[in-house]
Amino acid sequence: MSNLDEQLEDVIKRRKKVTETLERLKGRKEQAQANLEAVEEECRAKNIDPEKIDDIIQQLEDKYRTIVEELTKDIAEAERKIEPYVTGTTS
Numbered sequence: 001m002s003n004l005d006e007q008l009e010d011v012i013k014r015r016k017k018v019t020e021t022l023e024r025l026k027g028r029k030e031q032a033q034a035n036l037e038a039v040e041e042e043c044r045a046k047n048i049d050p051e052k053i054d055d056i057i058q059q060l061e062d063k064y065r066t067i068v069e070e071l072t073k074d075i076a077e078a079e080r081k082i083e084p085y086v087t088g089t090t091s
Contacts, residue, residue: 040050048056 043050043053
């Protein structure tokens, strides 16, 4: 075989590999789009606009942070109030 024949065979093999890879990637893309559509439909079913999901996540994180801060404050207050009874220094 000549050098050009070998080169042609190599290029044909590479083209076949690229074509196969492209087909796999198309399949993955289609699956990802189907998954995205399913998630968006689930959001809509829960009255959540998928376009505003980042805002909603931020609101939930803010609310969570506030609740944890309030709980921490309330627990510290409760600990302060029961400390005299635990240490036996009540009046």
